[in-house]
Amino acid sequence: MTTPTNSTLTGKIIVVKIGGSTLGAGDSTVPDIVNLWKQGAKPVVVHGGGKVISDWVSKQGIQPEFVRGLRRTNGATLDVAVAVLAGLVNSQIVAEFQANGANAVGISGVSGGLLQAEILDPDLGFVGKVVRANAEPVEAVLNSGGIPVIAPTALHLFPSESGEDRILNVNADTSAGHIAKAIRSDQLVFQTDVEGVLDARRRLIPRMTRGQAHDLIASGIAAGGMIPKIEACADAVSVVGSGHIIDGRLAGALLACARGEDIGTRIT
Numbered sequence: 001m002t003t004p005t006n007s008t009l010t011g012k013i014i015v016v017k018i019g020g021s022t023l024g025a026g027d028s029t030v031p032d033i034v035n036l037w038k039q040g041a042k043p044v045v046v047h048g049g050g051k052v053i054s055d056w057v058s059k060q061g062i063q064p065e066f067v068r069g070l071r072r073t074n075g076a077t078l079d080v081a082v083a084v085l086a087g088l089v090n091s092q093i094v095a096e097f098q099a100n101g102a103n104a105v106g107i108s109g110v111s112g113g114l115l116q117a118e119i120l121d122p123d124l125g126f127v128g129k130v131v132r133a134n135a136e137p138v139e140a141v142l143n144s145g146g147i148p149v150i151a152p153t154a155l156h157l158f159p160s161e162s163g164e165d166r167i168l169n170v171n172a173d174t175s176a177g178h179i180a181k182a183i184r185s186d187q188l189v190f191q192t193d194v195e196g197v198l199d200a201r202r203r204l205i206p207r208m209t210r211g212q213a214h215d216l217i218a219s220g221i222a223a224g225g226m227i228p229k230i231e232a233c234a235d236a237v238s239v240v241g242s243g244h245i246i247d248g249r250l251a252g253a254l255l256a257c258a259r260g261e262d263i264g265t266r267i268t
Contacts, residue, residue, distance in 0.1 A: 020049025191248025
C-alpha cells in the first residue's frame with residue numbers, strides 16, 4: 001500500500017543530523033525519516049560516529065589524545081575514523097533505511113567534493129574546518145528520489161606536502177550546517193538526547209534568534225556538544241528556513257517538527 005503524500009511536506013528539504021549509534025530496538029529515528037520521505041519530503045541525513053570511532057581506535061591499540069577537549073587525529077587515527085564513518089557506520093545506517101523500505105544512498109563528504117576543508121588547528125592533526133560545500137552530490141541523490149546518508153569527512157584542500165592525506169575528519173554538526181546552506185534546505189534539524197536548548201535554570205528555550213543563540217554561547221550557558229549544534233543553526237538560518245534542536249528520543253518528534261509544530265528549540 002502506498003503512503004499518501006502530505007501537501008505540507010511535499011518537496012520540503014530537511015537536513016537531519018543524527019548520531020552514529022542511533023539504531024537499535026525502540027529507536028524511531030530511521031522510521032520517522034522514512035515516514036517523512038514517504039509523505040513527499042526530501043530528507044538529507046548527516047550522521048556522526050564519535051563513540052564508534054573511540055571504540056575502534058582502542059581496538060587498534062591507539063592511545064587517544066585530546067587537545068582542548070578535541071580529539072587529536074594523527075594518520076593512524078584518521079584511517080580508523082574514515083573507515084568507521086564512511087564505511088561501517090554509513091553502511092549500517094543505509095542498510096537500516098533499506099530494511100525500512102526507503103531508497104537510501106550512502107556518500108561521504110569527499111564524494112563529488114561535497115565538503116572541502118582546511119586544517120582547523122595544526123595541534124589537532126587531520127581535523128578539518130569546512131570552507132565550502134558543493135550541493136551537486138546531494139542534489140543528484142535527491143533528484144533520483146533517494147535519501148542521501150552522509151558521513152562527515154572532507155577533501156583536504158591544502159595538503160602541505162606531496163603525498164599527505166587528502167581526507168580530513170570534520171565535525172558532523174558543523175558539516176550538517178554547511179550542507180543545509182549549500183542545498184538551501186527548508187529546515188535543519190538536530191536530533192539530540194535532551195529536549196532542546198536549556199537556559200540557566202534548565203528550562204527549555206522554545207525559540208531563539210541568531211543573536212540570542214550567540215549570546216547563550218558567549219555567556220557559557222550553552223556548553224559541550226550543544227555549542228556546535230547551536231552555532232550550525234545560527235550560521236545556517238541566513239539561508240535555511242529554520243534550525244531546530246529536538247529530542248530525538250521521542251517517537252514522532254521529527255515528524256512534528258517537520259509539520260511546523262512547537263517542539264524543542266527553534267532558531268531563526
